[in-house]
Amino acid sequence: MRISSVLLLLIGPATLHAQTVDDVMLFPRRALSAGVVYAHEDWSQYWEGTLKRENGNIGTVTTQRVSWMAGYGVTDRLSVMVTVPYVATRASQGPLHGMSGVQDFMLAAKYQILATPLTDRGTLRALVVGAAGIPASNYTPDFQPLSIGLASRQVSGRFTLNFQARDGWFLNGSAGYTWRANVKLDRPAYYTNGQLYLTDEVAMPDVVDYSISAGFQQGRLCIPVSFSQHRTLGGGDIRRQDMPFVSNRMDFGRIDVMVMYRGMSFGTSRIVSGRNVGQATAVTGGLFYTIHF
């Protein structure tokens, strides 16, 4: 058995609600890779609907996340990945209690449908990814922004196109669609999007996202820079001076920069535009080990 480390590009800088799998890295056949990613994210400004503001009753909201991840190369073209994050939140001001717990168990399968030389300058590749997530504990989604997640089961599909030049530069485009199941609250009624709902069940609008990234990869070094846009296809705005709600229309645009070398990764991200989300800045660091069977 040979032990070496590889990069697991599954690591997105921490977003509260999703792990993106929009790169084109695959695990070698019969290679098992496992690791841990730590992410620290905070924001003091947020968008109440489209109004950007601060709130003295929460101050700075900090989310810390430790994710255990593993991936396996079933074949050279098919990889499967799992993630289980532990999340803890806190507010720097005001009386509200932070929350912590195991968030959502995520499973993804990534399949390369195309890899073809394009002229003599590089390779064009296309991948499809299917992913599913289920809450791994009975945490409440009804304490936003301090809930550790949205507690919605979800399934996503993704298509990624990549051009890898021989000299190491690459360009990547990815788009995904996430179907989200209804969420149950502990209360019999709630008001959102201009309506009182007399039920404990909340319809969760679906989410689309797309990203473009460019960067450099040579040997075990990879430096991607990306911009991604997430749009929720429905949901209400946070009303003036109201708390956020689980099914709010949460949209954001985010810039990510990462450096990956051997089994280590470091990254940072910043939300640059948003609606019903905090303007989060995040830093992440991860370590991975790979075993070849």
Place this chain on the structure above:
Amino acid sequence: MRRSLPYPLLALALTCAACDNTITSSEYLPPLQAASLDSTAGGWRMIVLSAPTQFSLAAPAADTSAAYRAELVAIKAAQARLTAAQRSTIAYWSAGGVLRWNEIVRGLVARFNLPPAPRADGTYPVPDPENPFADPQFPFANPPYAARAYSYVAVAQFEALKTAWYWKYQYNRRPPAQVDTGIAALRPLSDLPAYPSEDAVISGVTVELLKVLFPAAVEEITQRAAEQRNAALWSGKAAASDIAAGLALGKAVAAVFVARAGADGMKNAVGNPALWQAFADTATAHGEIPWRSQESPPRPPMLPNFGLLQTWLMTQAEVVTERPPAPPSTSSPQMQQEVAEVRRTVDHLSGTQLAIAYKWNDGAGTYAPPGHWNDIAAEYVRDARMSEVRAARTFALLNMAMHDAAVGCWGVKYLYFNPRPVQLDPNIKTMIGLPNFPAYPSGHSTFSAAAATVLSYVFPQGSSDFEAMKNEASISRLYGGIHYRSDIVRGKEHGARIGGYAVRFAQQDGAN
């Protein structure tokens, strides 16, 4: 390892099958087929009006008159070209106007139950009834405001319907679908006389009150009220003259309540900075730690003079004599123990306890604790198939008790100006939003005990459930980290005493 391929894909497919986004209301309201006509309701005891004859109603035209015949022709014409939207309006209102308006008012409370945002200078604007569409919107439908709003709508509907029932049985005019076989009954019809139309009475009395209570929602309110009247006409239940008489009667009754609402003390409930300081000074002079807002920037306390508001069933003297004793001193060993209990509770909260805290949170942006009890009552009213006038009685009893509970509770809160647990121990963090007013006694406990007392009288078969809900709602405030145990215990006792006034009224109002 190739055999492992199907498993992740299978798991994906299974999870996807669960992504069905349909939402069904848990408050299903079938067409009302009242268990009783309650034909004697015109003689039931009044609360604010002197008698049903306070408003006279001219006799309707005879069934054989040309004017009435023309009205019947108009109904037939309308029925001949009913659209799908009109049919769904009929179906919606056939559940009963009292229940439907109760739902609508709960929605209005949730919509307007938001505190004003702070200004840049750290002060807070006060919602202005003369400028309701501004920021902040008017009203801030917080729990006391909500309790008052639910009660005005319910009591006014009840008084208007008793008046309507009186005149219905004076004139005994049949509904159009019974007069003319060419008119279909598109909702269940009973032998209840049609003149004046109870649907129009409810629409008229409710819309006038809601214009005052929720002026920024005037467009939605008037549209709903018009739909209710149209539904009565289209369904063959009422003719144009039944509706016109009902609307006029409803509005006339509403005027009495609008005048009362303008003079019940609500206008002065917010108080002023000198008053807010005086509460703190009084507590300090008694050797107590005064309540302090934990919001940032500090927010003035919620409706300090609400305890001076006019009540429905209690005299001012009774409001005072029913009050609970003083809370434990902020410097007493008992208080230290109670603070420690709050901290111990929130730091070791079980999943079940957290769920209870959220179930009864009923904080900003919700229909408020009185709305929660209306939500509970609605399903009992539906299942009992109460006539409109009896449904109105149930909501009037419930909401008079909760309004009086709000007045009683707020009076005590500002008498003692007692700090919240997080003020006495900053290490306590709350699992729900912290209300911005003094702790003692717990409003949830007072509301819930008053409501459970009334509902247990009206629906004895549900009394053990109401008792359990009362206790759960009350203890949820300890789980949330926002109340001491003595707030809860004393609040429940206080609320039960106040609820007793509504029960004693109901025992002798002639409706049993």
